[in-house]
Amino acid sequence: MIIIKKAGDIKNQLVALTKIGISIGFVPTMGALHTGHISLIEAAKNENELVVCSIFINPTQFNDPKDFEIYPVTIEKDIYLLEKAGCSILFLPTVDEMYPDGFKNLSYFKLGFIETILDGKYRPGHFQGVCQVVCRLLEIVLPNKLYLGQKDFQQSMVLSKIATIAYPSIQIGICPTQREPDGLAMSSRNLRLTTEERLLAVNIYLTLKYIQDTIKPGDLTNVKHGAIAALTAKGFKVDYIEICRKNNLEILENWDGNTAIVILIAAFLNSVRLIDNIVV
Ligand code: PAF
Helix, strand or coil, X not given: CEXXXXXXXXXXXXXXXXXXXXXXXXXXXXXXXXXXHHHHHHHHHHHCCEEEEEECCCHHHCCCHXXXXXXXXXXXXXXXXXXXXXXXXXXXXXXXXXXXXXXXXXXXXXXXXXXXXXXXXXXXXXXXXXXXXXXXXHHHHCCCEXXXXXXXXXXXXXXXXXXXXXXXXXXXXXXXXXXXXCCCECCHHHHHCCHHHXXXXXHHHHHHHHHHHHCCCEECHHHHHHHHHHHHHCCCEEEEEEEEECCCCCECCEECCCCCXXXXXXXXXXXXXXXXXXXX
């Protein structure tokens, strides 16, 4: 694996490779890699001749500056895992490489409804930051296919929308959430959980499973309120538990029993915010 830090350098190399017909799979990350990220690298490797991974902790997508400051960094381990997984190029840019004009005059993305709900509502500006950085990365890497994780369901939907408009030739692959043996969704943020919090964290997944197993057509108010109360009683501060139409994330108050749905949770365990979802 080669490590490239300059946007101009990686762009030149990748343009030359694309010209001779090499297909590129791209996995953008913020590092602190785990099996979930590695499953994206593997999917990219299976479908492309070359795999590019980026590690960049993007300041513009953190609505809470404290969260940015303490985001986990495990770069030596990340490089080891990427090499082992068969990643071809690691793009490791600095903030100046990614934002050469600084943070003024950043692009604004018209995301509409999707930015007003769920994480869009609870993390104002977050999806603008995600779009800013991913569009810049796509402009530099110009892959054949972009790989994203289903754990960030709303992010995948936002990025699919934006990439389809700005880079229609880039295919998008959404890969299943990877889970710990007890069911907890793998996340870089799990590294920040204490032993006690880690044991409690699985309740997010258990709550999703409980809703999935017991949901019936009709009014969903009691299901949602019951689940919020149960998680709160376990010590979580719940941002949301919602049941949404899978294809557009419209929040449902009633379910007809046929519409494909996704159940989504975002909740804090002390200072660590965790998200997860299950498609029904
Ligand atoms: O999901 C993430 O890790 C980040 O939001 C992404 C897509 C790498 C953009 O910074």
